[in-house]
Amino acid sequence: MSKYALYPGCSMETGGIEYAISSDAIAEALGIDFLEVPDWNCCGASSAHMTDHLLSLALPARIMALAETLPVTEIVAPCAACHARMAAVEYELGRDNDLKQKVNSLLERPYTGKVKLKYYIDVFSNPDTLSQIEKSVKKPLEGLKVACYYGCLFVKPPKMVNFIDDPENPQSMDNIIRALGAEPIPWPYKTECCGASLGVTDEDLCNKLCNDILRFARDAGADCISAACPLCQANLDMRQVTVEKKYGISYRMPIPFFTQLIGLALGINPNSLGMKKLFVDPARMLKKLGVA
Amino acid sequence: MGEVNLSQVMDRNRSFVDRIIEESGQDIRQCYQCAKCTGGCPGAVHMDYPPNQIIRMLMLGMKEEVLKSKTIWVCMGCNTCTTRCIRDIEVAGVMDILRQKAIKAGYIEHAKGVISFNDSFLWTVRSFGRLFEPGMAIINNVRLGNFxxxxxxxLPLMLKGKASMLPHRLKGRREMANIFKKTVQGGK
Structure with a gap:
């Protein structure tokens, strides 16, 4: 049984709640044990690292120090933004002992670095779990064309985020989608930024970036875009109506999380995967798969 | 033909450029202006100077122009530039340092929205330990006078059961308050 410390992050309880629901459901089905980090705090996201360097490291370092109280060797963060902040702790404090001491002087429990950060998609795309998923598929997602969207912060820059895949054309999620019996389509915007961090402050640019991603996915023939980050997902899903109005295009493109697609293929009821929480109705996609 | 020094920094702002290099840990003098950073930048269309020009302007010691630019506030930190830089410069990391410097120097003409958002976001983190979105939105809108x-x-978020109505309160609130106190002087 694989066991990981889980840092859910603030979005998993609000905008990305279906990511949490579906992750739990498939973890149970696959025998993966997620232990939630006790008394976890917000990682500070881009607001902290635009404001103060030390603050931006101390917040995620507290989380990683608390994870060291759990019987695990690895920690995962399903949100790409949280993952990137914890990666910054590993990268920067790992190279600079003075900085590590400075950060630790702010914490009640010191960060030692013994629990390593793991890329969330790899919990499912590593060879062992992937072959287990392949064997557990009860309802193959036949005929479904999926645009795998990795977003930017999980993959860039690879030397800082422990990314084990190609940052320009990653394959880890594509391999999962293929194991589910669906077709991962080649398309050029797999790791392009969706602008979520500017959602509140520069909507024009954010809408443009979302529109580019939606347009490329549609033109490549996608039935849905599979997301791996709650910020990207909320941006492409909730904002889609606004984008459609602004650009005069109708996409109606469902944006499920890759964990929801795994759940559907494992034969888990769509309602137990939070499919109804999606803003763009996935009914047509589910009908194509014969599960609704 | 003698040696031509393309990186001759204007003496007046030499210390500023040195500080940027030291604090970011990035030797921007390695840049030879291939402009791959700009080619891949998703925000370049909304910037007043593309990222490669910002690096060049830094090398020329153009402190005020860089800190007053719209560019540093359009950068979303997606790290595409850092990933692709052939000279191994963490361009997005330099942008982070420039934003912090601009706030300290009071050059915030293009940044009012971003600073208000960041302060509102961090206020909820400092107060509760986790982000509390409704609280953040209200504070941000009051600050900006756009209710x-x-x-x-x-409403759609509430109807989907995706909005938290009450903030979660951390056990480690005192530790969190201490982190903020010792880094951003009590927050804003």
Missing amino acids: MKDMQFG
Whole structure:
């Protein structure tokens, strides 16, 4: 049984709640044990690292120090933004002992670095779990064309985020989608930024970036875009109506999380995967798969 | 033919450039202006100077122009530039340092929205330990004097059960308060 410390992050309880629901459901089905980090705090996201360097490291370092109280060797963060902040702790404090001491002087429990950060998609795309998923598929997602969207912060820059895949054309999620019996389509915007961090402050640019991603996915023939980050997902899903109005295009493109697609293929009821929480109705996609 | 020094920094701002190099840990003098950073930048269309020009301007010691630029506030930190830089410069990391410097120097003409958002976001983290979105939205809108901003998302989020009504309160609130106190002087 694989066991990981889980840092859910603030979005998993609000905008990305279906990511949490579906992750739990498939973890149970696959025998993966997620232990939630006790008394976890917000990682500070881009607001902290635009404001103060030390603050931006101390917040995620507290989380990683608390994870060291759990019987695990690895920690995962399903949100790409949280993952990137914890990666910054590993990268920067790992190279600079003075900085590590400075950060630790702010914490009640010191960060030692013994629990390593793991890329969330790899919990499912590593060879062992992937072959287990392949064997557990009860309802193959036949005929479904999926645009795998990795977003930017999980993959860039690879030397800082422990990314084990190609940052320009990653394959880890594509391999999962293929194991589910669906077709991962080649398309050029797999790791392009969706602008979520500017959602509140520069909507024009954010809408443009979302529109580019939606347009490329549609033109490549996608039935849905599979997301791996709650910020990207909320941006492409909730904002889609606004984008459609602004650009005069109708996409109606469902944006499920890759964990929801795994759940559907494992034969888990769509309602137990939070499919109804999606803003763009996935009914047509589910009908194509014969599960609704 | 003698040696030509393309990186001759204007003496007046030499210390500023040195500090940027030291604090970011990035030797921007390695840049030879291939402009791959700009080619891949998703925000370049909304910037006043593309990222490669910002690096060049830094090398020329153009402190005020860089800190007053719109560019540093359009950068979303997606790290595409850092990933692709052939000279191994963490361009997005330099942008982070420039934003912090601009705030300290009071050059915030293009940054009022971003700073208000960041301060509102961090206020909820300092107070509760985790982000509390409704609280953040209200504080941000009051600061900006735009009470209806983003309210179109509020109701749909509530109807989908995606909005938290009450903040979660951390056990380690004192530790969190201490982190803020010792880094950003009590927050804002």
